[in-house]
Amino acid sequence: MLKLVIGNKNYSSWSMRPWVLLSHFNIVFDEVRIPLFTQDYQQELAKYSPSLKVPVLIDGDTTIWDSLAICEYVSEKYLGGAPLPSSAKERALCRAYCAEMHAGFFAIRNQLPMNCRARKKLTLNSQLETEIARIQRLWDEAREKYQDQGPYLFGEFSIADAFYAPVVMRFLTYGISLSPLSEEYLTNMVMNEAIQSWVQEAQTETEVLPDFELGEPVEFELESWSQRP
Numbered sequence: 001m002l003k004l005v006i007g008n009k010n011y012s013s014w015s016m017r018p019w020v021l022l023s024h025f026n027i028v029f030d031e032v033r034i035p036l037f038t039q040d041y042q043q044e045l046a047k048y049s050p051s052l053k054v055p056v057l058i059d060g061d062t063t064i065w066d067s068l069a070i071c072e073y074v075s076e077k078y079l080g081g082a083p084l085p086s087s088a089k090e091r092a093l094c095r096a097y098c099a100e101m102h103a104g105f106f107a108i109r110n111q112l113p114m115n116c117r118a119r120k121k122l123t124l125n126s127q128l129e130t131e132i133a134r135i136q137r138l139w140d141e142a143r144e145k146y147q148d149q150g151p152y153l154f155g156e157f158s159i160a161d162a163f164y165a166p167v168v169m170r171f172l173t174y175g176i177s178l179s180p181l182s183e184e185y186l187t188n189m190v191m192n193e194a195i196q197s198w199v200q201e202a203q204t205e206t207e208v209l210p211d212f213e214l215g216e217p218v219e220f221e222l223e224s225w226s227q228r229p
């Protein structure tokens, strides 16, 4: 059976991508969760991951240690390409969305760490504002074109949605305001069952990583994690 090695569900944004993709498409897999940044986590990671990072997918004698490569592999080998649009032009566009997320947005990554179970308040600087505006533009443009084909970026759920799922989490956690189209996309994403399962499991975790706990805590009910204030 496929084995997916992941980090903490509350904090590990890279792990969330393939987990959500596999779960959304009902692919059965064994999950190995390694809480990150503990005293001996690197020894645990070394058992599975040549890069000492998560996520890692193990499929028999094949080990794949990068979230984008995992999503592409699963799409090709197990889903007949269903998690990518059917036309070459839109597939390229979808891949550009994934690649931009994979290779950039460093201010969002560093200053708005994923923290699914929390609500926090912090002040946005200009770098953050620029990156948030870019993501909103990406979401708005895709939704303008594809909203009549389904609730996700390219209509049907694609690898791009798996890649932006951790951003949806961050925008909720830090109360980031969005345009109406982007807000609608965020709402569609939080209604996704795979994303809901991930968050519910994140809420049961007990590890606290101080480096990921940025901003002033805002009180809220755990059951209302998907609600905007």
Ligand SMILES: N[C@@H](CCC(=O)N[C@@H](CS)C(=O)NCC(=O)O)C(=O)O
Pocket: 007, 011, 012, 013, 014, 015, 036, 052, 053, 054, 055, 065, 066, 067, 068
């Ligand atoms: N390019 C990799 C990046 C993976 C990555 O940075 N994973 C983090 C998850 S928080 C990690 O394993 N960190 C552990 C460490 O840096 O020791 C991917 O997309 O899978």
